[in-house]
Structures are given as structure tokens and as C-alpha cells.
Amino acid sequence: MTITPIPAFKDNYIWAIQNDVNEVFVVDPGDAVPVEEFLTHNQLTLSGILITHHHADHTGGLADLCMARNIPVYGPSGGHIKGITHPVRDSDEIHVFGHKLIVMAVPGHTLDHIAYYMPADTPSLFCGDTLFAGGCGRLFEGTAEMMYTSLRQIEALPGSTQIYCAHEYTLNNLAFAQRADPDNAALTERIKTETDKRRQGLPTLPSSILLEQRTNPFLRCHTDSLQANVGRNMAQSLHSEIETFAALRRWKDQG
Ligand SMILES: [Zn+2]
Numbered sequence: 001m002t003i004t005p006i007p008a009f010k011d012n013y014i015w016a017i018q019n020d021v022n023e024v025f026v027v028d029p030g031d032a033v034p035v036e037e038f039l040t041h042n043q044l045t046l047s048g049i050l051i052t053h054h055h056a057d058h059t060g061g062l063a064d065l066c067m068a069r070n071i072p073v074y075g076p077s078g079g080h081i082k083g084i085t086h087p088v089r090d091s092d093e094i095h096v097f098g099h100k101l102i103v104m105a106v107p108g109h110t111l112d113h114i115a116y117y118m119p120a121d122t123p124s125l126f127c128g129d130t131l132f133a134g135g136c137g138r139l140f141e142g143t144a145e146m147m148y149t150s151l152r153q154i155e156a157l158p159g160s161t162q163i164y165c166a167h168e169y170t171l172n173n174l175a176f177a178q179r180a181d182p183d184n185a186a187l188t189e190r191i192k193t194e195t196d197k198r199r200q201g202l203p204t205l206p207s208s209i210l211l212e213q214r215t216n217p218f219l220r221c222h223t224d225s226l227q228a229n230v231g232r233n234m235a236q237s238l239h240s241e242i243e244t245f246a247a248l249r250r251w252k253d254q255g
Contacts, residue, residue: 001017001018001019001020001097001099002017002018003015003016003017003018003124003162003164003206004016004018004038005203005205006026006034006035006038007034007168008029008030008031008034008035008057009030009031009057011167011168011169012028012030012031012057012058012166012167012168013164013165013166013167013168013203013205014026014027014028014029014030014031014034014035014061014166015027015028015126015164015166016035016038016044017096017097018044019097022042022043022044022045023044023045023046023047023097024039024044024045024046024047025046025047025048025049025050025096025097026046026049026050026065027049027050027051027052027116027126027128027164027166028050028051028052028057028058028059028126028128028166029049029058029059029060029061029062029065030055030056030057030058030059030060030061031057031060031061032060032061032062032063032064032065033061035061035065036064036065046065046069046071047071047097048071048072048073048074048096049062049065049066049071049072049073049074049075050074050075050096050101050116050126051073051074051075051076051081051084052075052076052113052114052115052116052126052127052128052129052130052166053076053109053110053112053113053114053128053129054076054080054081054110054112055110055129058128058129058166059075059081059083062081062082062083063082063083066083072085072086073085073086074086074087074088074094074116075087075088075114076088076112076113076114077089078112080112081112088103088114089103089105089114090103090104090105090114091103091104094116096118099118099120100118100119101116101117101118102116102117102118102119103115103116103117104116104117104153104154105150106127106130106150106151106153106154107141107142107146107147107150108130108136108137108139108141108142108143108144108146108147108148108149108150108151109128109129109130109136109137109138109139109140109141109142109147110129110140110141110142111141111142113128113129113130113137113142113150114128115127115128115130115154117157117161122160122162123157123158123160123161123162124161124162124164124206125154125157125161125162125163125164126164127154127163127164127165127166128165128166129165129166129167130147130150130151130154130165131151131154131163131165131212131216131218132165132167132169132170132173133163133165133169133170133173133174133194133204133205133207133211133212133216134169134170134173134174134176134177134190134194134212134215134216135169135172135173135176135177135216135218135252136151136216136218136249138249138253139249144242144245144246144249145242147245147249148221148241148242148245148246151218151219154209155209155212155213155219157209158209159208159209159210159213160208160209160210161208161209162206162207162208163205163206163207163208163209163212164205164206165205165207168203168204168205170194170198170204170205170207171191171194171195171198171204173216174187174190174191174194174215175191176217176252177215177216177217178191179233180217180226180229180230180233180248180251180252181217181220181223181225181226181229182229183225184214184215184220186214186215187214187215190211190214190215217248218245218248218249221241221242221244221245221248222241226244226248227241227244230244230247230248230251231244231247233251234247234250234251
């Protein structure tokens, strides 16, 4: 099985999960056009779709992709996303080309946000706009507590888990991360590596849980150095991981 990014819009990735007989599932097709081009160019058949949350840049291609195809579309339950044929909830198990995927409810960015975890020799997580490389999604609908709990659940997965998030935000995220966590040597090292990849036109993804734990400030709110620095910058006295997380998210939102 191979997993390939299909670039869409300015900085979205629609992930294509491909088996060895030229069939694919795509994750979060916000636009049908690049998906159809990818299918035609590589002579692939679209076998199904996974949706992580309701935002248009993740669902906008559903109608066109499904118009002439009878394929399953998995996604958040609630009936609010038109085109979902298989609504799923936390802990549900689905199968993609014989591989088990476990649904995780990860509210915060939106209330309906789910992620798909594929346990395997190299585990994979399709997490939409929840955990990003070097950052996390904005809190459009959920609270900081919700998002923090969701990120902790993701962090509890094996360190080797490959993180397939939906945007190429990495360099921007890491530039902010360095302001928040300036003495983190692993972060300085990562900025070099990821900048190199972008110079060559390569995606910075997938990331891994382990790499995020070392370099993503939103997963480092338990460290004294980050807590102190966030407190200083936000002129706040912070007493817990969750307070630090909430203040860090506000700081990043201010730009
Ligand atoms: Zn979103």
C-alpha cells in the first residue's frame, strides 16, 4: 500500500491510499479536479473516500467525485455533510483494502472532527486539521480543553505513527514554534531539514508522533521552559499544561 499527497488549493493535501491493483481511497477531497487528474494520470480507480470534518476545503469535491460512482464515503455522523454514505463515530472500525482503520473522535478544530488510525507495522494517522507538523488546528468550534484532550489521545499512539495531516503549513508553524520554544535544539535541526525539503519542492509530510513530541510546541506544554516563555510573552501566569496550551494557541492566533 502506498500513500501519496495530491496537492489542492494553495496548501491542502488530499491523501491517496493506493493498493497494488491500482485502486485508491482519497482523504478529504476538497476539490474533485486534482483528484480526477491524479486518477487519470496514474490509471487508477477511485474505490472510496474518507472525510475528517465538515469544512469545504475537505469536502468540496464530494458531489463531483461521487456523481458517476457508487463508492462508500466515510465521515462524521450527524447528517450535516452531504454525500456521506457511511457515518462513523469514535472507536468504529472500517476497512480500506483489507486494512483496519480505527475512528478517533478528535474535537477542537471543529466539533465533528474525526481521525482515522491505521495500526500496522508502520502505523498511520489521517488527522485532517487536528495535529499539524509543528502546530495544531485553530479552535473554530471546540474549546482549548477539547483540543488538548484530542492531541493527548493522538500522542498516546505509537511514536512511529506517521502523521498525514491536510495542510502544508510546516515552515510557518516551525517559525512560530521557534519563538515559543527558542532553546529547543531538535526544533532548530528540524527547521533546516524541512526548509531543505521545501526548496526541493517536496512535501514535509508525513511527520511522526515522535518528531512532533520533540518539536511541536502544542505537544510540549508540560515543559517548564515552554510554560515560562509562553507566560512571559502573553503576560500571564500559567499554572497548568492546559492553561499553557490555551495561551499558546491565542499567541499563535495573534500572529
Ligand atoms: Zn478545517
